[in-house]
Amino acid sequence: MRSTIGALVFYLAVMGCSAANAAGSIIKIGPAADIQETLQEALILAEPGSTILIPEGLFQFTGALSLDVPNITVRGAGRDKTILSFKGQISGSEGLLITSDGARIEALAIEDTPGDGIKAKGVDQISIIDVRVEWTNGPDAKNGSYGVYPVESKNVLIDRTLVRGASDAGIYVGQSQQIIVRNSVAEFNVAGIEIENSYFADVHDNISTHNTGGILIFDLPNLPQKGGHSIRVYNNKSIANDTANFAPPGNIVGTVPRGTGIMVMSNHDVEVYGNEMGENPTVNMLIVAYPNEFDDDGFNPLAQNIYVHDNIYGRGGWDPDGAAKEQILPKTGLPLPDIIWDGAVDGVWSAFFGPNSGDAIHIKEKEGTSFANLDFVYDMIVPWDAGIDRDITNYGGSIPPREAIILPQEKTGN
Amino acid sequence: MRVLYSVLVALSLITGSLTATAAPVNDETILQPRPARLLSDYNLFVGASAQTPNVGVHPFALRQPLFTDYAHKFRFFYMPAGSKAQYSETEVFDLPVGSVLVKTFAYPADFRKPAENIRLVETRLLIHQKSGWNAWAYVWNEDQSDAVLKVAGKSFPVSWIDSAGETQNITYGVPNKNQCKGCHILAKKFTPIGPKARNLNFEFGYPGGEENQMAYWLRNELLTGAPPLDKIPTVAALEDTSASLDKRARAYLDINCAHCHRLEGPASTSGLFLTYSETNQAALGYRKRPVAAGRGSGDLHFDIVPGDPDTSILIFRMASTDPGIMMPELGRSVVHSEGVALLRAWIKGLP
Numbered sequence: 001m002r003s004t005i006g007a008l009v010f011y012l013a014v015m016g017c018s019a020a021n022a023a024g025s026i027i028k029i030g031p032a033a034d035i036q037e038t039l040q041e042a043l044i045l046a047e048p049g050s051t052i053l054i055p056e057g058l059f060q061f062t063g064a065l066s067l068d069v070p071n072i073t074v075r076g077a078g079r080d081k082t083i084l085s086f087k088g089q090i091s092g093s094e095g096l097l098i099t100s101d102g103a104r105i106e107a108l109a110i111e112d113t114p115g116d117g118i119k120a121k122g123v124d125q126i127s128i129i130d131v132r133v134e135w136t137n138g139p140d141a142k143n144g145s146y147g148v149y150p151v152e153s154k155n156v157l158i159d160r161t162l163v164r165g166a167s168d169a170g171i172y173v174g175q176s177q178q179i180i181v182r183n184s185v186a187e188f189n190v191a192g193i194e195i196e197n198s199y200f201a202d203v204h205d206n207i208s209t210h211n212t213g214g215i216l217i218f219d220l221p222n223l224p225q226k227g228g229h230s231i232r233v234y235n236n237k238s239i240a241n242d243t244a245n246f247a248p249p250g251n252i253v254g255t256v257p258r259g260t261g262i263m264v265m266s267n268h269d270v271e272v273y274g275n276e277m278g279e280n281p282t283v284n285m286l287i288v289a290y291p292n293e294f295d296d297d298g299f300n301p302l303a304q305n306i307y308v309h310d311n312i313y314g315r316g317g318w319d320p321d322g323a324a325k326e327q328i329l330p331k332t333g334l335p336l337p338d339i340i341w342d343g344a345v346d347g348v349w350s351a352f353f354g355p356n357s358g359d360a361i362h363i364k365e366k367e368g369t370s371f372a373n374l375d376f377v378y379d380m381i382v383p384w385d386a387g388i389d390r391d392i393t394n395y396g397g398s399i400p401p402r403e404a405i406i407l408p409q410e411k412t413g414n
Numbered sequence: 415m416r417v418l419y420s421v422l423v424a425l426s427l428i429t430g431s432l433t434a435t436a437a438p439v440n441d442e443t444i445l446q447p448r449p450a451r452l453l454s455d456y457n458l459f460v461g462a463s464a465q466t467p468n469v470g471v472h473p474f475a476l477r478q479p480l481f482t483d484y485a486h487k488f489r490f491f492y493m494p495a496g497s498k499a500q501y502s503e504t505e506v507f508d509l510p511v512g513s514v515l516v517k518t519f520a521y522p523a524d525f526r527k528p529a530e531n532i533r534l535v536e537t538r539l540l541i542h543q544k545s546g547w548n549a550w551a552y553v554w555n556e557d558q559s560d561a562v563l564k565v566a567g568k569s570f571p572v573s574w575i576d577s578a579g580e581t582q583n584i585t586y587g588v589p590n591k592n593q594c595k596g597c598h599i600l601a602k603k604f605t606p607i608g609p610k611a612r613n614l615n616f617e618f619g620y621p622g623g624e625e626n627q628m629a630y631w632l633r634n635e636l637l638t639g640a641p642p643l644d645k646i647p648t649v650a651a652l653e654d655t656s657a658s659l660d661k662r663a664r665a666y667l668d669i670n671c672a673h674c675h676r677l678e679g680p681a682s683t684s685g686l687f688l689t690y691s692e693t694n695q696a697a698l699g700y701r702k703r704p705v706a707a708g709r710g711s712g713d714l715h716f717d718i719v720p721g722d723p724d725t726s727i728l729i730f731r732m733a734s735t736d737p738g739i740m741m742p743e744l745g746r747s748v749v750h751s752e753g754v755a756l757l758r759a760w761i762k763g764l765p
Contacts, residue, residue, distance in 0.1 A: 041566035044591050063567070064737075066592035091569075091587055093743040099595070114738030116708070121680065122602070144738055145708020151683045168708045175683055220705060222696050223685045224677060250704050250711030250727065292703065295696045 027052045035059045043067045043074075054108060056081040064092020070100045076108025079132040079162065086113040094119040094149075095133075101125055102409070111136055113144045117163070120150040125409045127157040135165030139188050141246045143167040147189065152225070154178050155407045161185075167246060168253055169194035170211065173201065175225035180405050181206060190247040191216045191256065192238070197223050201231045202405045212245040213256040214238030214280070219266035220252060221296035228267040230402060233275065238262050239314070240279040245322065255291065257282040257322035266290045268304040268359075269399060278314020282324045283336045285311070287361060289344035291323070302344055304355065307399040309364040313338040328374065331388050337370035339363060343389075344376055351378040354394075363395040371395070436460040439468050439492055444514055444541055453537055453552040453561040458492060458516055463534065463558045465518055470495060472636070473620065474627055476613045477651050478665045481750040482519065483584050484576070485535070486528065490516040491609065493636065499609075501640035503647065504691060506606045515540040515606055519586075524575040535572060536588050537561050540598075540606050547604040549594035566590045584747050593744055601678040611640075612690065613669060615648040649690065652756055663760035664690055666753055670742065686717055699728060700764075707731075710739045720764035729758055 027042050027050055029035065040063075042052050048070045056077040061084060067074070074096075076082025086095045093115035096105070101124040109132040110117045117133035120126040133147035147163030150156045151174040161184040163170030170189035173179050179201035185208075186192030192208030194216040195201050208214035215238050219228040238261040247254040256263065259281030264270050265288050277284035285308060290301035317336030320329050328336060345355050354360060363371060373389040440457045443450050450456060460468050467473060471492045479487060492514040493499065500508035509515070517538045523531035534554040541548050552561035553568055567590030573583045589596075598604050614627045628646050631637040640646065649665035650657030667675075668690040674681035675688040684705055687697040696702050699717030704710070704727055712730035719725045731741040732754050740746070 037566050037568075040590055044565055063569070063587070064593075066590070066596070068592045068595060089737055090585065091737055091744070091747065092593075093737055093740075097592070097596075099592070099599075114736060121683065141709060143709075145706065145710070149706070151706070168706070172706070174706060220703075222702060223705060224682050248707075248709045248711045249713045250715045251707060252703070252705075295701075 024049045024051075026050065029054050031055050031057050031059075036061050036063060040065055043069070043072070046072055048072070051075060054082050054084075058083045058085060060088060061086050061095070062088050062090050064089070064094055064097060066092075066097040066099070067103055068098075068100045071102035072100065073104040073106065074108070075104075075106045078107050079109045079130055082108040083111055084108060085111045087111070089114050094144075097121070098123055098126060103127070104129065104409070106130055108132075109134065115144045116146040116149045117144060117166075118148050119146070120153050120156075123150065123153040125155040125407070126150050126153050127409050128159070128161055129157070130160045132162045132164075133166075133170075134163070135167075137165070139165055139167075139190075139243050139246050141167055141248060145169075146172040147186075148172070149174070150179075151175055155409060156180070157407050157409060159183050162187075164188050166190065167248065168251055169216070172196065173198055175223060178405055178407060180204075180407060185209075186211060186214075188243055190243075190245055191253045192241065194218060194253070195228070195231060196220065197226050197228050199225075199228065199230055200405055203231070203233045204235045206236045208236065208238045209240050210243050211241045212243050212247070212258050213253070213260040213263055214241045214277070215262045216253070216256065216260075217262075217264045217267050217270055218252065219290065219300075221290065221294040221299035221301075226296075226299055229269045231267065231270045232402065233262060233270070233272045235274045236262075237276045238280070238284075239276065242279070242281060255323060257320060257324040259283070259316075259319065259321055260286055260324075261316065262286070263288070264303050264306055266301050266303055268300075268302075268306075269402070270303075270306045271399060271402070272306070272308045273310045276312045276314070277338075278312075278316060280316045281319040282317065282321050283328075283338075283340050284313050284316035285339040286324075287339075287341040289342055302346060302359070303341075303361070304359040305399050307362040307364075308339060309362075309398070311365060313365070313369055328372075331374055332372050337372045337390070339365070339369065339371045339392075341371075341373050341395075342376050343373045343378060348381060351375075351381055357397070360397060361395055362397040362399060363392055364398065365392065436468055439470055441494060441512060444492075444512055445543060447543065447545070449539075449541075449548070449550040449563055451563050453539075453563075456514070456539070458490065458514065462560060465520075465534070468492075471516070472630075472634075473618070474609065474614065475618050476608050476669065477616050477649050478613060478669045480608070480669055480745070481753055482745050483572075483586065483748055484525075484574075484582070484750075485519040485521060485586075486532075488516075488518040488520065489608070492516070498636055498638040499631070501611065501637055503611060503641075505610065507609050507611070507637070509542055509606070509609075511542050511544055513542045515609070517608075521572055521574045525577045526575070526579070533572070534558055534561070535570075535586055538594075547598070547606065549591060549598060549604065551588050551590075551594070553588055564588055564590075567593065582748070587745070587747065589744060596680060596744055597673050597742075599680055600673070600676075607673045608669070612647040612649045613665075615643075615646045616651075652752060659756070659760045659763055663757055666756055670753065674742070699726075708738070710741070712739065718761055718764070721762060723758040723761040726761050729754065729761065732757065 051073040095110040095113040098120040104127040135143035145168040156179040166189040169191035170186035192211035196218040261277035261280040261284040263286045371392040379386040494512040497510040554561045568588040572586040650661040667688040672689040734740040
């Protein structure tokens with residue numbers, strides 16, 4: 001059953017003869033019918049440091065692929081030329097699972113996985129470059145959950161990647177640290193780009209469009225890593241996110257209103273600047289606390305020390321959806337303002353006099369940018385004085401600039 | 415399975431006193447960093463197709479086994495002569511370098527006659543080498559004379575008649591090396607799962623007669639650091655209706671889920687922790703929201719809704735065979751109806 005190449009690689013590895021697959025060597029996968037087996041065998045038997053080349057072509061897989069050898073590059077002939085289709089997958093909950101450090105996946109496409117597209121768990125230095133992950137039938141609740149999904153990883157690079165049709169998040173980085181997501185496109189997903197329970201991320205020069213929500217910075221309770229912080233979202237375009245939410249309801253992104261540009265939920269030390277937001281029917285920029293009840297003493301549900309500045313706002317808020325329609329629209333009327341903060345703060349003192357410095361929301365935008373602090377907490381305490389604060393000048397100040405993330409895999413030219 | 419093993423031993427005794435003449439277990443092959451190509455190269459068996467163990471290879475069973483598409487399993491352990499395993503009250507025993515854990519997966523043609531027409535499909539070896547544990551899968555050949563190493567996995571059709579007389583057809587999946595690690599990784603180290611005190615402490619049908627496995631290990635000086643037998647923990651069997659639902663369900667979750675669903679395991683990211691000793695209700699899934707379940711959530715909001723199995727994600731995922739939804743992710747292609755029934759009853763009774 002095994003192809004000649006597969007058999008050869010296997011034979012050499014077993015015999016301890018490393019001439020053909022020493023570190024830095026190149027393993028070419030033939031366009032054989034049994035690529036499932038030959039590619040998986042190469043992924044297992046490659047010596048650390050090898051490059052595995054997959055030729056141009058459309059290849060069908062029935063099971064998940066997995067990589068657990070360090071410092072392996074898997075390279076196709078281009079993200080529209082080398083296509084790994086998982087349409088007929090019967091086992092495994094992702095297309096490609098990576099658990100080894102120093103992985104680089106490049107110039108290929110993963111299509112139609114029943115589960116996640118590419119998942120990297122517990123990896124130090126994962127690079128996804130010029131990759132496409134797509135569900136070819138468009139937005140559908142039956143599509144897999146995440147397109148590109150590094151979790152519990154550090155030194156994460158996602159560059160020039162395209163994700164379409166994920167039923168949860170297109171590009172999803174969870175419980176990770178030291179992250180760059182750049183020059184990528186996310187469209188027709190529920191969440192375009194989502195950074196969740198993560199520290200030190202630069203999300204820049206991406207285009208997020210026709211998702212339910214464009215760019216989400218979230219933090220959730222009851223997880224090993226929480227308290228997301230130190231995130232910069234800059235020079236992105238989050239435009240026309242107008243796809244109805246098609247996530248299965250139990251998931252947190254299932255609560256995201258259709259038409260949200262950039263959304264920060266809990267987290268602290270987040271800087272959002274130089275982005276272009278527009279044609280988002282619910283709201284361009286939304287800052288909120290975690291909305292559900294939770295049982296986790298170590299979790300801070302609030303969005304704190306957020307700095308939103310020098311963004312460009314197009315049309316937004318003319319047709320709010322979901323919770324925004326039910327809870328925000330009655331307070332603000334139409335259209336919803338460009339920037340909305342729920343006003344959730346930690347206690348009575350902050351409700352009356354504003355959060356302590358270091359916990360506050362700071363906004364510096366061009367004159368004419370509309371804003372509302374919904375004063376949810378204040379209104380609970382003094383319902384007879386219920387109202388919203390639209391005066392953007394009450395929210396001056398800034399947070400100290402943070403240095404750009406630099407990843408080791410880029411320093412070494414890997 | 416117990417019955418089957420005794421029958422097999424009896425058969426091998428009739429066909430000749432193999433144990434007296436067979437070559438010993440091949441310690442040298444066991445310690446080679448590269449795996450042997452054939453299962454027979456290790457000399458773990460004197461009658462491989464009958465699963466008759468060589469000298470120093472001991473059979474064992476787990477009170478609650480991992481469900482693997484209804485496969486019957488023959489388990490053995492081997493330790494180098496004179497060495498002992500280190501006891502642990504909560505974790506898997508620490509077997510010395512040179513040890514092998516052996517698990518053969520088999521399907522009797524008719525589950526109502528489990529000792530007849532048995533097809534061996536796969537034997538997995540966990541070998542403890544100097545560099546750590548290693549896992550290798552050997553797939554049995556057509557004539558059942560030997561099994562051949564398979565590194566990249568394999569799938570093939572298997573069928574049997576189940577205990578209700580129905581024919582079952584599945585695509586059996588032999589895991590590749592990475593998939594082995596998918597369950598066997600604990601705090602970044604490859605680790606065995608099954609042989610824990612609580613899951614071994616019960617009566618087993620040895621060739622010489624019934625005996626508590628822990629008593630057998632102690633009597634044969636295979637274990638060090640163990641407390642007296644009455645201080646060793648135990649768990650309830652799935653079908654043991656004299657034990658509480660809670661005890662049976664927690665033991666089921668422990669062996670089927672907790673190797674991944676624990677802080678040190680591959681599903682740490684979920685925050686759902688199902689080890690036998692877990693006491694934090696949110697970590698156990700009680701009204702816990704999913705994190706990255708995607709469509710695995712099945713439009714439901716909580717992992718476990720006490721009193722309501724129908725709205726518990728845990729049940730939804732156990733009852734699915736869709737690779738984007740099902741749990742466990744690996745090792746099954748059919749639903750374990752008995753397991754689902756147990757956990758449904760357990761959740762229904764939760765306050």
